[in-house]
Amino acid sequence: MAGFTALAAARPALSQASFPNRTLRLIVPYAAGGQSDVTARILGEGLGRVLGQSVVVENRTGAGGIIGTEAGAKADPDGYTLTVGTIATHAIVPVLQPKVPYDHVRDFAPVSLLIRQPLVLAVTPSLPVQNLDELLAYAKAGRGPLSFGSSGIGTSLHLAGEIFKLRVGAPTMEHVPYRGSGPMMNDLIGGQIQLTFDAPLTTLPFVQNGQVRAIAVTTPQRLAAAPDLPAVAERLPAFDVQSWTALFAPSRTPRPVLDRLNAAVQEVWAQPEVQKRLRDLGAEPAAGPAADLASFVAGETEKWGGVIRAAKVQPQ
Known part of the structure; x- marks a missing residue:
């Protein structure tokens, strides 16, 4: 009985150590061809090379990004299903919409910021x-x-x-x-x-x-x-509006898996040809530590919540 318990406890560790050993999925909550989708496909190509596994981009559209983001929040927390989140899905919608079927902080583990984009x-x-x-x-x-x-x-x-x-x-x-x-x-x-x-x-x-x-x-x-x-x-000091895209995993994803994913993203984003492709799209590569993304999302949520309240923006 003790041996069985030890074996069961060892399985998650073995699984994490061999991560990844099958295809990964990137959920993009918007239609193909947009900025988030193109960024996800560049990322997917790079992660495939670095991780040695296929990466599939899945466009789950609808409700202004809510449907795909909810699917990502409810995915198994094993690192094989990731969500490409944006300023909308992870800073604006949670404040603007009265009932969102996911919590953009509680239901997600940050992996890395991907890009910032000016307007x-x-x-x-x-x-x-x-x-x-x-x-x-x-x-x-x-x-x-x-x-x-x-x-x-x-x-x-x-x-x-x-x-x-x-x-x-x-x-x-x-x-x-x-x-x-x-x-x-x-x-x-x-x-x-x-x-x-x-x-x-x-x-x-x-x-x-x-x-x-x-x-x-x-x-x-x-x-x-x-x-x-x-x-x-x-002319308007401190005026700063940037769209952004980031990578998230479901909450409860094991820390070693999150660390492996973050390292892989940073390795892909450090490649000069990848940086050129992103800048050609008008985006600035912005990969960094997961902890930085967590604090960034908190600041963005507060910032845009203030704008929504001051401008009295009402949801559709």
Whole structure:
């Protein structure tokens, strides 16, 4: 009986020591082709090489990322099913939505931050402003209609506009939500809305074609990919809005497994070719210790909760 007990106790340790010995799954709670999905596929390729196992990306869409994230929270805590979380799923939605079927802190073990991504503030060409100073003056004076689009209520694009509105002091700015960046950009080009915040990957091609006008970026510093664009923080000190993506495991995943995954992510992200692929997407590689991700999520939740309350944002 004692021998049987000892053998049973040894099995989890043996399993952890041999991790991984089968295919891993990355749940992406958004559709294929988006920033989180592309990041997950780059990560999956790299983890496959480092860990010596296949890595499958599974897109579980719906409810603004809630469905896929819930599936990740309920997965077996063995390290073989991981969730690609975002600023929305792990900082905004838990504050904005009254009933979320997962706890973004209790149900997940942080593995590593993956990327940070700035947003580009762009305006329709018909808006009579050429630079950030002129836009700020126009917004404060309420000289004409000023609506900003986003890819949906409670997204980082939406809250970027809300915090800009609060900081500028432009009470007449109105939010227009869309079902994605595509239709939003079409209306920006057509002048149905006057400005928006969106990812560089989405915005800069329209800027280069002359269809929209880029005004600024939302990171504290200028972007290497667009050095002529000022940071909003140059006129609104401490303005910092960045979208981000991170990797999570289910809570109760054994610490040795989490440590192995974190080390693998950092090894993949340290490769120059991987860093170039991410930066070509307008993202900044941001892998680091799991403890850093835990404190980062706590700070982001507090920050965006404050914006949601100050702007009186209501869920859909």
